[in-house]
Amino acid sequence: MQNACPECAGDLTVFEDAAPWCGRCEWNLDAFAPVDGGWAARAVARLDRRAGFRAGRALVALGESAVSRRATAGFVVLVAVSVLLTAGLLVTAGIGVWLIATGRLLPPILLGGVLIGLAVLLRPRLGRLGHAVDGGWTLPADSAVAALVSRIADATGAPRPHVIVADLRWNASAAVVGLRRTRVLRLGVPLLLALDDQHQVAVIGHELGHLKHDDSLRTLVTMPARTVFGRLAQYTTLPPGDAVDRGLEGVLALAYSAVQLVMGTLSWLFWTLHLGLHLIGAAEQRRAEIHADLIAARAAGHRAALESLDVLALASRLS
Template identity: 30%
Template sequence: MRTAEEEIVSSCPQCGVEIRTDRRFTTWCAACEWNVDPQGPGEEKRGPAAVRRRIAQHYGELLFTELRAGNSGGRSVSGLFAYAIALTVHGLTCILAAVGVWGLIAGWGGLGMVFGLFFLALAWSLRPRLNRLSDDDRVLLRDEAPELYALVDEVAAVLGTRSVDAVVVDVEANASVTHLGLRRRLLTLGLPLWEVLSPQQRIALLGHELGHFTHGDTRHGMVVGTACRSLSTWLYYVRPMPNPNVVQAVTNLACVPLRLLVTAVMALLDLLTARASQRGEYLADGAAARTGSTEGAVGLMDRLMVTDSIATTLQRETNSRRLRRTGRGGEQNADGLWEALVAHLDSVPESECERRRRVGALRGHSVDASHPPTHLRRRLLLDGTPVPAAVTADSVRAERIAGELADVRATLARDVVRDGYGDL
């Protein structure tokens, strides 16, 4: 809650309406939108990321119109083309492996073995890689967090899908699901985002992430996803060498056609999977509303609009704690880090939240280049019939889950203070 000292009362210089705002945030007018976006959208960046964002906005707006009209926007044939291209990429890897084996057999004992080993090594580096846990992942197992897993299981049951096999907690202001190996499922929870959500918003977050399993996502699926990784490896191999000598300059020039081909194939896969990816996000938002209520899902959207504030607040808090470090290894100064983050986010006035929503609509804000515009996702939820929560978490349940996360909260707070947020 803001104090009287923090409130500013003024008149809009454009329309004269009285403005009440918080001195910590931008002064703007809700009536005529004066100064709603003082920084402006900035210059549009070029490159693959900018192209992906424009494609995401295009399909996001198109699917918003379809879904709002009641059309579920079924799967398109573009997904089949994406699978065909991905299988072609994997087929090329198999051909390289076969050539390598032939080279070993045909050139046994001679220079042909070098030829064969080279192609085998190339095929091995381009092989489809399944996701796996790393040694640095902070994994919560079922016996360590039974209440959290029970909540995830309940959300999965409501959505009619299988629950996850492992939960990883990290310091990103995000959450995601993915496959581990061939059949296992992994849920990654970003503690900064989890901390600033209410119990129902957390359930909506779980519903959204598990909703991806029920609706599918071609871009991040096993076939297409691993093909994209193989193409990224190809692109790494044919990247131009900096400050080349004569031989390297010739090599760079020779690699240009292959580099253009790989880039074109990656862009084509992005284009073919963009619509399905946007559709999956909208349908996952519907899953969030069914499990955590429409109100919880909309509240989650509002929090996603201020993820930059989460990062800024954590950077400020960690920097101040590092400067006044008094405990051994900085452990003492890590106390209250997450509470300070929550307090700041809760103190943001509704006027600032509304300003950010309008700025998001003006700029086409999205979580990343694979998501539809956030304001359209929020609007689609509000335009539909309000849905009550199918899963709830009372104070007792919330406290139990908090207790299960206590150790990892303390560990991550110490890591953030020690290393600085954004440097982990």
């Protein structure tokens, strides 16, 4: 195995099963270990990771503009699409109600019920407090962790969470859920135990940064654009197997094959739209993470913020 970079002759870094890379010129840094699954799964994972790597490079090249709070073009597109989709769902539900209210025969009444059900299935979700705390333990307001969170929130100007939940995951997250917009902070006990005091401040500061910059609100107003087409792709995907696998013959086999063709095409189109909208919003999501990282650095210092990212990068191997 070569120990020098073929591009700049610098020393190569090797970590377990990862491909060697050069930290000086970033040669081969976009190479990733293969994932389990078929060729399609491997191709999608490879393209996804390389796209993420290119996006990271592009984000670094943006410089100070990456931390601007002005709405990006991608965010405006997502909001516009969300408004149109929300209006479409309301119209769909309204037509369903009208068909049920005015229908005298069973077919229009059933169609109205289907339209209302479709609108309900595709509606934006506000989240539920019960789901947000599921699988964890709510910490009392007078606990040491709650006191630490309050101190970090006061130091960074971030709002205090209404609920703090501890669980057994190697992760931490923040969300605003429900009609009352309850702020929930989840902290994984294994992750906190793996960090020293200053790194804990950095991780908590990062999550509070999401609350400070209203990332949940920005997510909510773009949710229809990011979820409707994905759900439609899921609902139009038929179970694997063809007519022969289901023991169909003759006209039934031909009809089922036709349904598969139509539904498969629709599912592919919906999935393509879903992927495209997520690609449009990717820059906005990366900016949200940068803003949260800046709050982490403000709370714990730049060195602690960077070192905590190293621990988080190893979380999948430690869990």
